Amino acid sequence: EADLAEQSPVFQQLLTRLKAMSDIQYRIHQEQGSEQLLSEIYLIGNTKQLRVEDMEALPGVKQAIRVSKEYRMLGRHSGDHRAQGFDYNGVHFGQDNLNVFAGLCAVDTPEHVEQMMKALQENGQVCTRMGAYKPRTSPYAFQGHGQACLPYVFELAGKYGMRVIAMEILHESHMDEIREALEKTGHPTGVMLQIGTRNTQNFELLKAVGRQTEFPVLLKRGFGITLEESLNAAEYLASEGNTKVVFGLRGMKTNLGDPHRNFVDFAQVPTVKRLTRMPVCIDPSHSVGSRDAGPDGIPEVFQVTAEGVVAGANMILVDFHPDPATALVDGPQALLLKELPWFLEDVRLARETYEERVLLAAAQGVAE
């Protein structure tokens, strides 16, 4: 704020006017628009008393928009010229592309990490998932190796050319542990911080993660709350400053005794894309919860992945393991390494179908 005000007397004048308004607080946010850097000022409080015309008449104001919906920063609003998505460590994350993050639900041994990363590299992958800090239902269950495994995870990631690792954190101190371990390794590997379904509404964690802009964030939908509540949780990250947010669908808890571990909610991929500007991730592993295949021989994890990708998903978080029988967390849902090329080809087919469907929609004049 001080920098901006110093650079521009008009801005200074505007802030003075805003400060004089009663019942109104403001928050300044800068974001790269499609053509230029945009300075946005969010007015919070009793904004009903303000008229759009009066706001547009203030010094330095190009446009005033009344945001009637929640998710002011991550939502889609009319007249919005903000850029879509973001780039991180050489990888693009947007509503227009697809990244696969296959990997270990939980890091167990350096050998398994190496086998996983080698397989990913052989299959042209540069992203992976590696769980170091595990949120477990039982306090007696394996809690993850935590900080202790970071040096070899990042070392091997560098060796096998991994650019981005999705890694769940449970506490803000884990960000420092990750930053420190990355710096020590010195490889050009990046981390996407994952906030899991159990922490979707851990507001203090969200605020702390939102205050840093070094790492992008994958926020998973809470498994027992509404979509709107989860989207507001994502907005917490953005409202604190970090707009590099991917939203993850991972299935919902029901009390209906369904055969899947969670009720698959991937039909909401287009809904999240319509309501917000966030890329949407699907997690077929935690949704389905098993490696079971249908009578056609296609594992259900593949089937629901295809469902999400055909609906326009932008990221897939999926569990693989070199030896699922010995996995310390969620072994029954981990796919086998020999299934990786098949999985990737299945995803390619589904994505191709999605792209053809977009062309078809454009030909009907339906798409924007």
Ligand code: E4P
């Ligand atoms: C894994 O990713 C989670 O930690 C796991 O799904 C938690 O479930 P559980 O502790 O009930 O096995």
Ligand code: PEP
């Ligand atoms: C995970 O992806 O490792 C995980 C714990 O997922 P969720 O938060 O969706 O349960």
